[in-house]
Amino acid sequence: MILYLLIAIIVLTYIFFSKKYSYWRDLGFPYAKPSIPVGNLCGVGIKEHLSDFVIREYNNFKDKPPAFGIYLLTKPALILTDLELIHDVTTRCFESFHGKEFYINEKADPLMKSLFTTSGQEWKDLRQKLSPIFTVGRTKMIFPIIAETADRMIEYLKQPDTNRETIEMKEIFSSFTTEVVANAAFGLDVKCLGHPDNDFRKATRYIFQPPMWYNLKILLIFSMPEVAKFFNMAQNPKFVIDFFTKTVRDNLEFREKNNIQRDDFFQLLINIKKDEGMTFNEIAANSFIFLIAGLETSAIAITFCTYELAFNQDIQDRLRTEIETVLKKHDGDVTYDAIMEMKYLEMVINETLRKYPIFEVQVRKCTKEFTMRMPDSELAIPIGTPVLIPVAGIHNDERYFKNPEKFDPERFSEENIKNLVPHTFIPFSEGPRNCIGISFGLMQIKLGLVKFLKNFRIMPCSKTIIPMKFTPNYSFQSPLGGMWIKIESIE
Numbered sequence: 001m002i003l004y005l006l007i008a009i010i011v012l013t014y015i016f017f018s019k020k021y022s023y024w025r026d027l028g029f030p031y032a033k034p035s036i037p038v039g040n041l042c043g044v045g046i047k048e049h050l051s052d053f054v055i056r057e058y059n060n061f062k063d064k065p066p067a068f069g070i071y072l073l074t075k076p077a078l079i080l081t082d083l084e085l086i087h088d089v090t091t092r093c094f095e096s097f098h099g100k101e102f103y104i105n106e107k108a109d110p111l112m113k114s115l116f117t118t119s120g121q122e123w124k125d126l127r128q129k130l131s132p133i134f135t136v137g138r139t140k141m142i143f144p145i146i147a148e149t150a151d152r153m154i155e156y157l158k159q160p161d162t163n164r165e166t167i168e169m170k171e172i173f174s175s176f177t178t179e180v181v182a183n184a185a186f187g188l189d190v191k192c193l194g195h196p197d198n199d200f201r202k203a204t205r206y207i208f209q210p211p212m213w214y215n216l217k218i219l220l221i222f223s224m225p226e227v228a229k230f231f232n233m234a235q236n237p238k239f240v241i242d243f244f245t246k247t248v249r250d251n252l253e254f255r256e257k258n259n260i261q262r263d264d265f266f267q268l269l270i271n272i273k274k275d276e277g278m279t280f281n282e283i284a285a286n287s288f289i290f291l292i293a294g295l296e297t298s299a300i301a302i303t304f305c306t307y308e309l310a311f312n313q314d315i316q317d318r319l320r321t322e323i324e325t326v327l328k329k330h331d332g333d334v335t336y337d338a339i340m341e342m343k344y345l346e347m348v349i350n351e352t353l354r355k356y357p358i359f360e361v362q363v364r365k366c367t368k369e370f371t372m373r374m375p376d377s378e379l380a381i382p383i384g385t386p387v388l389i390p391v392a393g394i395h396n397d398e399r400y401f402k403n404p405e406k407f408d409p410e411r412f413s414e415e416n417i418k419n420l421v422p423h424t425f426i427p428f429s430e431g432p433r434n435c436i437g438i439s440f441g442l443m444q445i446k447l448g449l450v451k452f453l454k455n456f457r458i459m460p461c462s463k464t465i466i467p468m469k470f471t472p473n474y475s476f477q478s479p480l481g482g483m484w485i486k487i488e489s490i491e
Ligand code: HEM
Pocket: 115, 116, 117, 127, 289, 290, 291, 293, 294, 295, 297, 298, 301, 353, 358, 359, 361, 362, 363, 364, 426, 427, 428, 429, 432, 433, 434, 435, 436, 437, 438, 440, 441, 442, 445
C-alpha cells in the first residue's frame, strides 16, 4: 500500500512539474532546460554564483535574440539578449515594466517596503519624494563624512600590528562603507573598522551572506508568497528587523525630542516627514535600503578595482601619478573638485564596473502586456512575468568589448567611450528606475580609492585567488574566501 502511495506521489509530482515546465516549449520559444524542482536555479547559490549562471546561459543563447525562457523554480521568466528590447524594458516602454519581483509583508517586515521594492504609483511617489536627497549638491554635503572615514581606514591600515604582507581587504572596505553609510543614512557613529563583531556590521553582513538554511526560507517565500503571507512570514531575519527598526525609532525620537538637525540623509527623511508626510515604516524601510544598497555595492567595487590594480602595476602607477598630479594643484587637499578632475580614475572605475557589474542581473516585472517582436513572429509577454537583464553577460560579451577578460580602462577614454555600442554599459541600469545613488556611490568609491592608493602600493600575495571566483551564496558578486593582497606603505 505504502509502495503504491509512493509511486502515486512520484508520478503526480512528475506530471505537475512536467506541466509547469512545458510553458516555453508549448509556445515554441527557445529556453534553457529546467530541472525538477528548482527549474534553472539548480546549484545557484550553492555550487555557483548567480552571475556564473547568467553568463553561461547568456552565451548559450546570445545568438538567438531577442530573449530566451528560463524557470525561476516553477515560474516562467525571460532573459533578454537584444539591446533594443532591453532599452524598451528599462526606458522606452517603462510603463510595461516598472514592477519588481519582491515579497512585501509590511506587517511582519516593515523594512521591505522601500523605493527598491515597490511598484506602480507607490514607487513613483516615493521616487519623487526621495530624489532630492541624492542630488550632486547633497553628495557634496556628505563629502566630509566620507573623507573622515577614509582617513580612519588609512590610520587603521597603518597601525604597526596590521599584517600588510597578506591582508583581507574586502572586510576592510565593507567596514569603511558601513561606517560612511551608517553615518550618512542614520547619523550614527558606528565603529566597525577593526571590529568585525560590531552589532551593526554583523547585521549587515548577515543580510548579504545569510546561512544556507535561510536561503531555503527565501526559496519558499518566492515560490509560495501566498502561503508565506498566510503564515505572516518576514523576508528579513527577525533580529535584523528588530535591530534596524529600533535604531531608526531611537534616532528619530532623539532628534525630535532634542530638536537636533544634522546634514545627513536621515535629516532629509525627517524633513520629508514634516513637509510632505511620511510614515515611520517608510522612514525605516528607506533608511534601511540606503544602507543596504549603499554600503556593499561600493565596497565590492573598491575591492574588485584593487584586485585588478594588484595585477596591473602599469595601470596602478598611472592612476597614482594622476592622483599626485591633481592633488598637487589643490595644495595636497583631497577636495570634491580635485576628485572630479581625476579622469583616469573614472576610466578605471568604469572598467571595474564593466568587468564586475555589481548587479549582475537586473530584474523587472511585466506590469502591462507587451508584445515582443521576434524575427518572424511575436510574443505577448503576460503581466507578472519576471524579465531579467543579463548585465554580466552583456558586459563580458566579446562582440561589444574585445577581449573582455582584459582589464583595460582605455575602453572608457574620452575618444573610445563615444564608440561604445548603446546600452552595453549599464552598471547603474538605465531609465526612470536606474540607481538613485550614483553620485554618492561613485564619490564613496573614488574617495576610498584615492586615499588608499595615495598611501599604499598594492600587490598580489600568496593567498590572492587567481582567477577570480565568486562566493556562491553571496547576494552580489564577491570574492570567494575574501580578497587577499599585499600592501606596502608609500612614504
Ligand atoms: C557602485 C555602486 C552602485 C551600483 C553599481 C548600483 C547599482 C544599482 C542598480 C543596477 C540599480 C537598479 C537595480 C534593478 O533595476 O534591479 C540600483 C538601484 C538603486 N540603488 Fe544603486 N548602486 C550603487 C550604489 C548605490 C548607493 C550608494 C545608493 C544609496 C545610498 C543606492 C541606492 C539605490 C536605490 C534606492 C535603488 C532603487 C531605485 C529605484 O528602484 O527607484 N545605490 N542601483
